Amino acid sequence: KNEVEQSPQNLTAQEGEFITINCSYSVGISALHWLQQHPGGGIVSLFMLSSGKKKHGRLIATINIQEKHSSLHITASHPRDSAVYICAVTRTGNQFYFGTGTSLTVIP
């Protein structure tokens, strides 16, 4: 059983498009994290949020605690945004529960 579900699994976009990746979770959480995994395998933390909305450059993350749902938006997408985007949640402790990731390809 997956505590964290992401959609879509794969996404191809044209450069400049607005992109949305969705994450739904089925458990009570203390925080939700969005991570980016580069083609070489390295993982970078993009956002940690427990309510509301955060913005960093062209990336925006939102969370709706009541609906157990989060979205990651990328504005003006660029080929360098091509990566796997992973949603992960923490509950009361330090254990992460990971989604399966969304593979994004941005075509020039």
Next chain:
Amino acid sequence: EPEVTQTPSHQVTQMGQEVILRCVPISNHLYFYWYRQILGQKVEFLVSFYNNEISEKSEIFDDQFSVERPDGSNFTLKIRSTKLEDSAMYFCASSEAGASYNEQFFGPGTRLTVL
């Protein structure tokens, strides 16, 4: 900018051998983690470590696995007797505070291949 480092980047071993994967977390961080990612699958939590002891572990982290902070800088994951299914990328991460309060910083990973 401070970063988490891991060595080696790639380890090849024979089934049944012991391996030690090494990590140097960011120096002022207090929480340390190990994750694994089997090729083509999602990242999985193995263990978290705080104040020189395991704070949480997953069902994957059985008696074959152990973690240690042997000195003030290194954080190691030992697999006692490797199995073929231990082949995966292993990521170390660290954070200033617990995972519910702080982002984590990930190392570049160690690719473990068990033959």
